[in-house]
Amino acid sequence: MTAPITAQHLSVKKSFRPGELWLDTDGKHINAHGGGILFHKGKYYWFGEHKVAGPDGNKAMAGVSCYSSKDLYNWKNEGIALAVAAENSGSEIEKGAVIERPKVIYNEKTKKFVMWFHLELKGQGYNAARTAVAVADKVTGPYTYLKSFRPHAGVWPANATEAHKTVPVIVKDNDPAWEQKVADGALLQRDFEGGQMSRDMTLFVDDDGTAYHIAASEENRTLHISKLTDDYTGFTDEYVRVFPGGRNEAPAIFKKGGKYFMITSGLTGWAPNAARSAVSEHMMEGWKQLGNPVRGTEEEKNTTFSSQSTFVLPVQGKKNAFIFMADRWRPKNPIDGRYIWLPLIFEDGKPVLKWQEEWTLDTLMQKNESDD
Numbered sequence: 398m399t400a401p402i403t404a405q406h407l408s409v410k411k412s413f414r415p416g417e418l419w420l421d422t423d424g425k426h427i428n429a430h431g432g433g434i435l436f437h438k439g440k441y442y443w444f445g446e447h448k449v450a451g452p453d454g455n456k457a458m459a460g461v462s463c464y465s466s467k468d469l470y471n472w473k474n475e476g477i478a479l480a481v482a483a484e485n486s487g488s489e490i491e492k493g494a495v496i497e498r499p500k501v502i503y504n505e506k507t508k509k510f511v512m513w514f515h516l517e518l519k520g521q522g523y524n525a526a527r528t529a530v531a532v533a534d535k536v537t538g539p540y541t542y543l544k545s546f547r548p549h550a551g552v553w554p555a556n557a558t559e560a561h562k563t564v565p566v567i568v569k570d571n572d573p574a575w576e577q578k579v580a581d582g583a584l585l586q587r588d589f590e591g592g593q594m595s596r597d598m599t600l601f602v603d604d605d606g607t608a609y610h611i612a613a614s615e616e617n618r619t620l621h622i623s624k625l626t627d628d629y630t631g632f633t634d635e636y637v638r639v640f641p642g643g644r645n646e647a648p649a650i651f652k653k654g655g656k657y658f659m660i661t662s663g664l665t666g667w668a669p670n671a672a673r674s675a676v677s678e679h680m681m682e683g684w685k686q687l688g689n690p691v692r693g694t695e696e697e698k699n700t701t702f703s704s705q706s707t708f709v710l711p712v713q714g715k716k717n718a719f720i721f722m723a724d725r726w727r728p729k730n731p732i733d734g735r736y737i738w739l740p741l742i743f744e745d746g747k748p749v750l751k752w753q754e755e756w757t758l759d760t761l762m763q764k765n766e767s768d769d
């Protein structure tokens with residue numbers, strides 16, 4: 398059921414109301430799902446999946462949307478940043494492909510904006526499992542599509558063991574030990590030649606300018622963290638497996654007090670599940686689980702407020718002020734999917750999320766002020 402649009406929806410917004418219709422400055426529900434945000438020259442740019450109405454609405458009919466905002470409450474539609482190619486054009490990103498979780502980063506050296514996203518080729522369901530990249534000279538686009546691929550063909554991860562490299566682990570469909578064998582490297586080995594699967598993904602740029610691509614690989618059982626090349630448009634050979642067999646999806650990464658934190662979801666398709674969190678001193682090793690970040694009712698904990706993570710946004714100019722961004726998917730009518738933005742606070746060194754009907758950035762600052 399779609400809630401009626403009220404005058405309150407249309408006025409200038411001064412707060413966040415998670416889960417409600419979120420109208421842009423034209424009065425239309427923001428269409429930027431599975432998104433991420435780039436801050437550039439005083440403005441936030443929100444990139445996300447453009448969805449359409451109806452059960453097929455998760456397919457890319459237009460491309461990747463872009464919205465801009467100075468205050469994070471009021472968003473202007475900047476149009477389609479990366480457009481799909483014409484139907485039957487044979488392009489990898491032709492209309493009807495699946496384009497998910499786009500993220501944009503800015504490369505200081507090349508002065509280019511670099512967009513990565515999860516790509517599924519048209520008519521192939523979710524079998525392609527590729528990552529894809531596009532670049533632009535202007536933040537809002539137009540982005541030029543470069544390529545898609547399965548990463549790291551012929552390359553072992555830095556934390557592969559000798560056994561991974563030399564002792565084959567064969568897994569067949571319906572194998573009762575399927576999950577364990579995947580954790581033990583069966584799909585890592587299977588995909589060694591052709592490249593590793595890459596589905597739900599995010600990007601993270603570290604203080605030293607190094608950019609990382611973090612994706613659900615091995616049939617969404619294991620996260621792979623990969624270092625991008627200096628120009629951010631390709632993969633280096635450096636990557637690691639994180640939480641093998643851990644079934645983590647929807648990764649969102651941020652840094653606080655010199656440590657890296659990760660929020661992920663479990664693996665249940667469009668249906669929500671309990672979020673997880675993790676911490677490490679280093680991006681490429683030492684990840685430790687911190688448990689479910691949600692504090693609240695059992696239902697809230699089990700479903701992450703009926704949503705799935707997509708990004709953690711550091712609020713500019715404020716120390717330790719983070720916003721957790723998630724999607725409340727509506728697979729039967731994807732365009733009506735809702736956004737859950739909540740303050741991400743810290744308790745006992747762990748990221749914590751609590752439900753708020755309505756909240757403002759001021760409360761976020763206060764909550765984190767006592768935090769070091």
Ligand code: GAL
Nearest residue numbers: 431497597646647665666667
């Ligand atoms: C989810 C994933 C989404 C989308 C969906 C398709 O688990 O996080 O990005 O791929 O599955 O079923």
